[in-house]
Amino acid sequence: MLKKILNLFKSQGPSQTKTVALNSAKVGEFYNKNTDKFIEVYGDIIQAFRTNNVYDYLDYTIQNAELKDGQKILDAGCGIGGPASYFASKLNVDVEGVTISELQVQKANAAKPSQTLIGKTHFTQGDYHLIDELYGPEVFDRVVFLESFGHSNNKPLLIEKALKVLKPGGVLYIKDLFKREHPNAEDGKRIDKIVAEIDKAYCYHVADLHEVLAALRRLNFIILFVKTPDIKVGEFEHLTISNNFQELFDIAKIISWEDYIFPVDFYEIKAMKPPFDISQQKHLYFLNRPEIIDSPVK
Ligand SMILES: C[S@@+](CC[C@H](N)C(=O)[O-])C[C@H]1O[C@@H](n2cnc3c(N)ncnc32)[C@H](O)[C@@H]1O
Known part of the structure; x- marks a missing residue:
């Protein structure tokens, strides 16, 4: 798999891409190996x-990512x-899905949707x-990362890359876990340790909210919101599913709750690609209204 992924990266610059390709290959292998386990539980x-x-959570996603009929997602x-x-069962949308795992793509193609x-x-x-190479520029109304980012x-x-494939005025929506901030060095060390265990067990790199927001802002994304998912306590599954998964398969199993500090925050980030080319029109400011695509505010 590594060779195949390194080949895919051929046209990219040399330095950053090798570490990205190596990591992606590792993630692909992780999902090739563990997808059946995930399916059993999730x-x-x-x-x-x-x-x-x-x-209900996917309906919430539809609402907050503003998925609508006619969109390419x-x-x-x-x-x-x-x-x-699910999105295509609720809406007349054209959804492209990409996964690094061969096994997952086989399963996705073989699955008979229940609706x-x-x-x-x-x-x-x-x-x-590499989505810019896979799909080309300015193709999508929405790019969503649902616990994949x-x-x-x-x-x-x-x-x-998400910026490249989004149409002007298109929206990037990320739902994921982010490392928690901490009030003192001692808690910080514990959080770092638990996050390092999650990263290792799940082939993850739990995100730093500041780094992500800085990257979005550097590219002139218009931040529409950053928030904790807004679901009712009675409807929340309380992460029992991941505990079950960890117990059942001994992946990132929590041995003792004694020193445990909940290590992450779940956030949704929604950000819009500017509706006009900001590099050409640096004197303009933008509003977060898609209808101004044809008439930027002067
Ligand atoms: C936790 S699963 C979430 C799957 C899906 N979003 C869902 O809600 O069922 C993470 C997904 O991210 C995908 N992924 C991770 N790294 C990737 C990469 N470099 N390129 C494409 N997909 C990747 C994995 O293959 C996996 O499908």
Whole structure:
């Protein structure tokens, strides 16, 4: 797999890409090896932060990412296609899913969606750091990362690629876990340790919110919101699914709760690509209204 992924990166610059390719190959192998385990526990929606009825969470995603009829959507890190199929069962959308794992793409293509699709889905095996090459520029109305973004070991690069494939006025939506801040050095050390264990067990690079926001702002993304997912306590699954997974398969199992500090925050980030070319029109400011695409504010 590594050779194949390194080949995919041929046209990119040499230095940063090798570490990205190496990491992506590792993640691909992780999912080739563990996808059946994930399916056993999570079904076809491989997300830790969810509602008791996981489809309620996907409805929430539709609402907050503003997925709408007629859109072309990229589900970057699509798993075995559960979310993409759900979106296409609710809306007349055209969803492209990309996953680094060959096994997942086979499963996504073989799966029979439980609901009739109104829209379309299409799944590709590939690296989401290369989506500009896979799909071309300014193709998507939405790029969504649903607990997939944190696998990247070069998030500024990944955000740059999302910018390229989004249409002007298109929206990037990230739902993921971010390392918690801490009030003192002692808690900080414990959080660092637990996060390092999560990273190792899940091939993850739990994101730093500041780094991600800085990368978005550097590229002139318009930050629409950063928030904790807004779901009712009674509907929240309380992360029991990831505890079950960890217990069952001995992956990142928590041995003792004594010194445990909850190490991450779950956030949704929604950011819009500027509706006009900011590098050409640096004197302009923008509003977060898609309708100004044709008439930027002077
Ligand atoms: C936790 S799963 C989430 C899957 C899916 N979003 C869902 O909600 O069911 C993480 C996903 O990110 C994908 N992924 C991680 N790194 C990737 C990369 N470099 N390129 C493409 N997909 C990647 C994995 O293959 C996996 O499908």
